[in-house]
Amino acid sequence: MSVEEMQEYRDLVLENIEYDHLCREFTTYREDLDEIVELIVETVCARRKTTRIAGADFPMRWCGPGS
Numbered sequence: 001m002s003v004e005e006m007q008e009y010r011d012l013v014l015e016n017i018e019y020d021h022l023c024r025e026f027t028t029y030r031e032d033l034d035e036i037v038e039l040i041v042e043t044v045c046a047r048r049k050t051t052r053i054a055g056a057d058f059p060m061r062w063c064g065p066g067s
Contacts, residue, residue, distance in 0.1 A: 010037065010041045014037065
């Protein structure tokens with residue numbers, strides 16, 4: 001996946017979680033918010049058929065930007 005594609009997903013995640021609002025409301029947690037965003041982006045952009053969360057495998061069913 002290209003850097004540009006990952007940035008598109010990052011932008012979509014930021015919009016969907018209302019990142020700007022969260023940063024204003026929780027200023028002391030900005031670094032934590034940034035880490036959460038990166039985890040979401042990495043998970044969405046992964047090219048695996050499944051993702052393991054807490055020991056359970058979940059199928060990847062994602063429709064990205066423009067889908």
